[in-house]
Amino acid sequence: MLTLTYEYKLKPTKQQIQEIENTLAVCRKVWNYALRERKDWVNSRKCKVNACSIEYEYIIKANELFPNYHVQAKRLTEAKKNNPELKSVNAQVLQQVLRTLDRAWEDMKSRNFGFPRFKKYFRMKSFVFPQLKGEIVKAGRVKLPQLGWVKFYQSRPIPDGFVVKQARVVRRASGYFVMLSLQLDVNVPNIPFRGHPIGIDVGLDSFLATSEGQLIARPKFFNALHRQMELLQRRLKFKKLGSNNRNKLNAKIARLHQKISDTRKDFHFKTAHNICAQGDSIFVEDIDFKTWAKGMFCKHTLDAGFGQFFTILSYVSWKRGKYFGKVNKDGTSQICPNCDAHTGKKTLNIRIHSCPECGYTTNRDVAASQVIRNRGISAVGQMVLENAY
Known part of the structure; x- marks a missing residue:
């Protein structure tokens, strides 16, 4: 189905x-x-029968x-x-x-x-x-x-053949929307690994780096409108609770939040289509973004929306007939993609990968994405036919 x-x-x-x-x-x-x-x-049911509170207790x-x-x-x-x-x-x-x-x-x-x-x-x-x-x-x-x-x-x-099964009505800051769930009784086979593979490494210096050497800058969706949001929320503090002016200002803040969300989602979809147009198999790291969101750069991580991007990328890959897979994230920046030598840990200020064994030099994030690509190919049982130049 x-x-x-x-x-x-x-x-x-x-x-x-x-x-x-x-x-x-x-x-x-x-x-x-x-x-x-x-x-x-x-x-x-919280307390024992002989140890009830002397002030009040729920009696059912x-x-x-x-x-x-x-x-x-x-x-x-x-x-x-x-x-x-x-x-x-x-x-x-x-x-x-x-x-x-x-x-x-x-x-x-x-x-x-x-x-x-x-x-x-x-x-x-x-x-x-x-x-x-x-x-x-x-x-x-x-x-x-x-x-x-x-x-x-x-x-x-x-689309032809689909039947509308249910509808959800949603109220947002910009109006009312309907989400129609469509179903078609057909078996959809899993997409196998094939064609040209691409590895993707996400980060905060660049939004992502691909194994093809492409670097995409990270748009600062929230930071761009943070000052405007701060001024509106500062005004909200002085509005009387339940007043029309407070409701109007709340609606204005909600529209600004929705603008940020829509801009981020649009960027994710366009980036996902751009990546899928370059290869036939996509590999990413298996990351727990909840842990990322609790770190030092939590605000920037949440602003980038990496979890939403991976969800959108998997959907776009399926829709366009591309293979999508996740690989182990550990040590991707500590291995040379050209000779598989262990180069040791790198601090965040080191942005260039330089292998002491084979002399291969490239951007640190690009090297990590190439390692992800190689791991993905090995995980699906294929040999690495071509290493990075």
Whole structure:
């Protein structure tokens, strides 16, 4: 099964905007109520029966079941009988809110994620229609439950044979968007290693270096607008909480953040296509970017968005029929790509690789990318046919 997600910008009417905002508000209330139920149940089991706090304690029956998705979905159905606000929203949309909370709760335990947070107005940004029936897209319009036919900018057509399975409506600083999940019942084989290989080394001196000798400078997406962001957030401190002026300034800050995010994403896609146009197999380092984000250069690392770039590069490689693989990152700057000799550790101020054994000299990052390429070729069971000149 092949699944794609296409994103389009909506052009809703005033009435449709009110319906979207009402749906987001109800979803936020359901999330907060369900999360409060789970927190209360956990807090009621924290202390021993003979060692309760003398100030206050959560008291819930001993035989009360943990409020998981199934329990809360049943309670939601019962609550809709007496609550007209819950009736105003599609039932499946509210069920998906509970499923998302249940998934976040499980990730907290299994993947060591943080505790799910309560949602305020600006944090509940989207809701999803999990099932769509009939004709969904027609002549620049998309049909959504409750909203009816909504106009949108159809920037690209839906591919032939794909079926629209679900839709997610997203509120952003620049407007409302719809993300359509498309499915096609077809088996997609894995792309084998073939053709001309390219190794990529990422860093902060240059955004990346390729084994072909190409160096791409690192754009400073956040730093370029940091002063403007700082001035806006300084003004925000003096605005009254809940006032219209504060909301307007918050919207302005959000648009600036989205501009930074969109610029970074556009650069990543263009760079990924540029790399895929040069070779048939792409190799990168297997890096834990969470660790990178906690180091001395955490701000610059997060600004570069290396994790997002690798995700985009793997997608673009798959879409263009290129092989994408990850190799061990250890010691890539300590080995000569020409003779495989160990050259020792290099400090960050040393930007030139010079091998004492064979005399091969090149840029340090380019040499590391060539080592990554050689490791990738060896990992897929092929011999290195050509070393660096």
